[in-house]
């Protein structure tokens with residue numbers, strides 16, 4: 001691949017499960033916000049030349065960061081759901097950028113590795129739909145009944161955790177997301193919009209330490225992974 005790619009970072013969530021005084025993308029790890037770790041690392045990939053970040057209109061934090069004045073970073077208005085935030089960024093990309101491909105990555109996943117991004121780009125660009133980073137399920141999986149007792153064990157052989165980045169062509173992704181949103185389909189990642197249209201994006205096995213900061217206990221783990229990665233540089 002020799003053309004450059006735009007990364008889209010949905011960062012308009014409130015992160016209520018973190019029980020913190022601010023959205024999780026603005027919590028500090030090793031002296032930088034989670035969002036700064038994520039965006040700086042994306043821009044350090046040789047094929048990524050622009051990051052479009054979806055931020056809530058009433059967000060008081062973003063404008064205080066150096067990212068706000070970076071010439072490779074664009075801010076757009078986030079939506080009420082993650083899919084709406086991604087669509088808002090895609091509208092910008094399709095009107096203003098010449099990138100055929102976009103790579104969507106959660107702000108709350110600062111621990112991804114650049115070599116996983118390269119693997120994803122290689123697979124997605126050879127695939128007719130696109131691809132996502134994912135990791136195989138390790139634990140035995142249970143389906144609960146209404147009483148939160150176990151109804152049955154789910155065969156885990158073909159089960160994967162969907163991670164990000166997820167990489168697709170910008171125009172088809174915009175079409176898939178906007179049609180799904182119009183029809184009130186619940187979309188929690190980009191791949192599911194394509195699945196809903198009957199397509200089968202590729203799964204690329206990525207590192208399981210690409211965690212999404214979701215609950216308070218995730219912060220210490222993310223800090224551990226980031227420190228380890230810095231020491232390995």
Ligand code: C5P
Pocket residue numbers: 009010011012013014015025054078079080081082083085086106107108109212213214
């Ligand atoms: O809440 P969850 O962890 O699933 O959010 C995943 C990512 O989507 C986060 O980076 C969050 O900021 C973003 N998001 C968004 N707009 C929303 C909700 C979540 O950009 N309305």
